[in-house]
Amino acid sequence: MRVCARKWSISEASATSEHLYLDRRSLLRSLSLGGVLAGSINSFVRGAIADEDVGPTSKYYPAPRNARYVITREITDEGIASKYNNFFEFGSHKSIWKLARKMPVEPWTVHIDGMVHKEMVLDFDRLLSKISLEERLYRHRCVEAWSMIVPWSGFPLADLVRLCDPLGSAKYIRMETFRDAEFAPGHRQSWYPWPYVEGLTLEEATNELAFIATGIYGKKMPGQHGAPLRLVVPWKYGFKSIKSIVRISFTDRRPTSFWEQVQGSEYGFWANVNPDVPHPRWSQATERLLGSGERIPTQIFNGYGEYVAHLYKGMDGESLFV
Numbered sequence: 407m408r409v410c411a412r413k414w415s416i417s418e419a420s421a422t423s424e425h426l427y428l429d430r431r432s433l434l435r436s437l438s439l440g441g442v443l444a445g446s447i448n449s450f451v452r453g454a455i456a457d458e459d460v461g462p463t464s465k466y467y468p469a470p471r472n473a474r475y476v477i478t479r480e481i482t483d484e485g486i487a488s489k490y491n492n493f494f495e496f497g498s499h500k501s502i503w504k505l506a507r508k509m510p511v512e513p514w515t516v517h518i519d520g521m522v523h524k525e526m527v528l529d530f531d532r533l534l535s536k537i538s539l540e541e542r543l544y545r546h547r548c549v550e551a552w553s554m555i556v557p558w559s560g561f562p563l564a565d566l567v568r569l570c571d572p573l574g575s576a577k578y579i580r581m582e583t584f585r586d587a588e589f590a591p592g593h594r595q596s597w598y599p600w601p602y603v604e605g606l607t608l609e610e611a612t613n614e615l616a617f618i619a620t621g622i623y624g625k626k627m628p629g630q631h632g633a634p635l636r637l638v639v640p641w642k643y644g645f646k647s648i649k650s651i652v653r654i655s656f657t658d659r660r661p662t663s664f665w666e667q668v669q670g671s672e673y674g675f676w677a678n679v680n681p682d683v684p685h686p687r688w689s690q691a692t693e694r695l696l697g698s699g700e701r702i703p704t705q706i707f708n709g710y711g712e713y714v715a716h717l718y719k720g721m722d723g724e725s726l727f728v
């Protein structure tokens with residue numbers, strides 16, 4: 407096991423002290439999850455890497471499957487999904503798993519700031535010890551026209567938003583990935599606007615589909631999939647589902663996401679899946695299923711229109727599908 411206790415750096419100095427803050431009572435109040443939040447704060451071995459089936463959080467998996475989010479098509483083979491990844495911090499090729507799976511993830515903290523009643527630094531392990539996880543089967547559609555069907559474990563983003571206690575005037579949530587040029591070679595590619603940033607409206611973030619995944623395939627999240635916690639917004643192109651989150655900010659200004667800054671005409675803020683709106687350089691009408699390689703029709707909102715189409719009513723002036 408790799409022994410490494412350093413913390414990931416975040417892009418700006420935080421106004422909050424380094425003291426790890428998580429108020430149990432306010433968490434229990436703000437998360438209406440019922441009486442399941444037992445368990446004590448664990449002591450743990452520092453320096454565990456993400457993909458080992460050991461460490462303080464591995465005991466939470468597998469989580470019970472939520473029957474509301476089941477898909478009839480076959481689940482993508484784990485060995486394939488875990489070796490074909492986008493995680494530009496580790497390089498722009500699809501084999502970043504070899505390096506990313508070794509990323510150190512303990513300790514891991516998430517800074518909560520911006521338009522909130524109280525800024526906080528959440529300790530990931532403590533957070534998990536107080537939340538009940540569930541498993542959801544979701545489709546995932548990359549803007550590059552490949553797709554997969556995977557079982558994520560985690561909890562609704564809406565629960566985390568409630569815990570963060572944003573001001574009534576906040577309109578957007580902005581999320582940021584770690585920065586570490588030593589461990590993640592992509593961060594040395596200075597032409598990219600690091601750190602990776604993504605954003606949603608608060609309405610999107612509190613939609614029932616928006617999910618914080620902490621595991622996949624019934625195990626805790628391996629590094630290449632965005633350990634220890636990543637966003638999953640299955641009705642949008644995959645790049646919106648930001649990995650390895652270290653900061654969550656609330657704001658009244660629409661955040662500029664990483665890919666929007668790189669090439670806004672090809673990767674916009676909304677990025678909702680739509681087979682009828684081609685990418686400027688390729689069609690989005692069909693997708694290649696990882697594993698079988700089968701080509702299948704792409705669906706509007708990636709098949710999740712009944713959950714999310716109402717979010718975009720009356721917004722015809724916006725580029726909702728780029």
Ligand SMILES: Nc1nc2c(c(=O)[nH]1)N[C@H]1C(S)=C(S)[C@@H](COP(=O)(O)O)O[C@H]1N2
Binds near residue numbers: 487493495548644
């Ligand atoms: N921080 C970060 N998050 C990211 C990316 C990335 O490069 N960096 N790639 C995105 C893209 S393009 C896709 S398709 C998905 C891929 O998730 P997976 O590798 O777990 O399948 O992660 C998204 N989240």
Ligand SMILES: [Mo]
Binds near residue numbers: 549643645
């Ligand atoms: Mo993607």
